[in-house]
Amino acid sequence: MYTLKLFTALADRSNGQGKIEQQIIDTYMKEHSNVTVEVEALQDEPYKSKVKIYASSNALPDIIQSWGQTSFIKPLIDEGMLAELNEADFTSYSFVSGSLDGFKQAGKLYGLPRNTDFFVMYYNQKILADNGIKIPKTTQDWFAATKKLRAKGINPITTNAVEGWSLPIWFEYIAQRHTGDFTKMDDVLAGKATFTGDEQFLAAANELQQFQKDNALAEGFLTADYGASRNLFGQGKAAFFLMGSWESGLATDENFSEEFRNHVAAAPYPASEVGKLTDIAAWFGGGYSVSAHSKNKAEAIQFLKYFYAPENWAKQIWQSGAGIPAQKFDQYLTGTENNLQKGLVNIFSSISTSSGTPLQDQGTNEFKNQVMEAHQSLMDGRCTPVEFLKKLDAAVKINQ
Numbered sequence: 001m002y003t004l005k006l007f008t009a010l011a012d013r014s015n016g017q018g019k020i021e022q023q024i025i026d027t028y029m030k031e032h033s034n035v036t037v038e039v040e041a042l043q044d045e046p047y048k049s050k051v052k053i054y055a056s057s058n059a060l061p062d063i064i065q066s067w068g069q070t071s072f073i074k075p076l077i078d079e080g081m082l083a084e085l086n087e088a089d090f091t092s093y094s095f096v097s098g099s100l101d102g103f104k105q106a107g108k109l110y111g112l113p114r115n116t117d118f119f120v121m122y123y124n125q126k127i128l129a130d131n132g133i134k135i136p137k138t139t140q141d142w143f144a145a146t147k148k149l150r151a152k153g154i155n156p157i158t159t160n161a162v163e164g165w166s167l168p169i170w171f172e173y174i175a176q177r178h179t180g181d182f183t184k185m186d187d188v189l190a191g192k193a194t195f196t197g198d199e200q201f202l203a204a205a206n207e208l209q210q211f212q213k214d215n216a217l218a219e220g221f222l223t224a225d226y227g228a229s230r231n232l233f234g235q236g237k238a239a240f241f242l243m244g245s246w247e248s249g250l251a252t253d254e255n256f257s258e259e260f261r262n263h264v265a266a267a268p269y270p271a272s273e274v275g276k277l278t279d280i281a282a283w284f285g286g287g288y289s290v291s292a293h294s295k296n297k298a299e300a301i302q303f304l305k306y307f308y309a310p311e312n313w314a315k316q317i318w319q320s321g322a323g324i325p326a327q328k329f330d331q332y333l334t335g336t337e338n339n340l341q342k343g344l345v346n347i348f349s350s351i352s353t354s355s356g357t358p359l360q361d362q363g364t365n366e367f368k369n370q371v372m373e374a375h376q377s378l379m380d381g382r383c384t385p386v387e388f389l390k391k392l393d394a395a396v397k398i399n400q
Helices: 016-031 044-056 070-078 087-093 125-130 139-151 166-179 183-189 199-213 226-234 245-251 258-263 297-307 313-319 339-350 365-379 385-398
Strands: 002-008 035-041 063-066 116-124 155-158 238-244 264-267 282-284 287-290
Touching (some): 002 016, 002 297, 016 035, 016 297, 016 313, 035 297, 044 063, 063 297, 116 166, 116 339, 139 155, 139 199, 139 238, 166 199, 199 365, 199 385, 226 238, 226 245, 238 245, 245 258, 245 264, 264 339, 365 385
Parallel strands (some): 155 238
Antiparallel strands (some): 063 287, 116 264
8 A cells, every 4th residue: 555645726626627637546446446646726826836835845745746847847857856757758748849848957858738728818698788888809909909898897808917817828828919929038037038129029018908007907906816806707797807728617617607618718819910810929838746755756756647548638638628738638638628718719720920938937036026016006007118128137147
């Protein structure tokens, strides 16, 4: 008999991805009567804080949720806390091309991704229809829609601003819509250019702040965490929700009304003259790593092999409507997908260029915190767009 401790950021165990994760765990234990999997689950930010506590005492659980992003995984790898995985063991698991890259260092693999993530504009079809608003196809359309909604006392847009991480992804979209190129930001991060002094980045910063100035954001926007912003949208109290594709479970979450579930839909971020609807902020999301110091390392890896067997995670996460896996899932399309799933697949299938890892995750934890704080300062009016770009350049210097 042995016990595996699994620490996850899928805090809701009765809906969405947390429910599927738990179902696979429960089935595994039934099929392996000598194994007990103990689950500890927290929301993203509390999770990341507690992982640091575990790491500082060299006591990581056997299996942890990890993100294939420099700010999260590199310190753990550098400190020798994550077990190397044999990539050959997973060649038949149909991981999407490039999805393992963020979990590698010096050619070695230290984790496996769960999801293909991309940022979309969720919207409530009924609210838009009732107010004579069409799905915004351009940023000008979107600003016009938010003004019309606000004039009628309806919250236009919500997202989890207090946690910070969604705002840099939003800025990446806006910047791309001004530059026509996601890689221009990569050049800044590589030290080949700066944010300051660039008219396109300045225009993007002005546009992001304009959402706040135009009162296009939901009441309490700057203090809303993930749960609060999601619930505001799910309760029909906001027309738009900026969030990742992992929220496909909105259409099946019985905490929300049937009316909402029938009318929630997703569209790509609005386009511009140089940025297309098919230019998508996309990356590969959270997954799992094994503690290098686990007393049950071999058993933990065996569990991951079971978890990622395509008929388990990839099939179940798609067919439940809870997300888009980082593994190919064509064979699991049923033809009975709900409208939200269809919309997300259409966006995914149309991607012509993608951003890769979000801006704030391409450096140290200090870099990440400074980037997020800069965006929050811009959005609550504590700094001007010019000052905002200077803050970003100061953060970039941390990585150089």
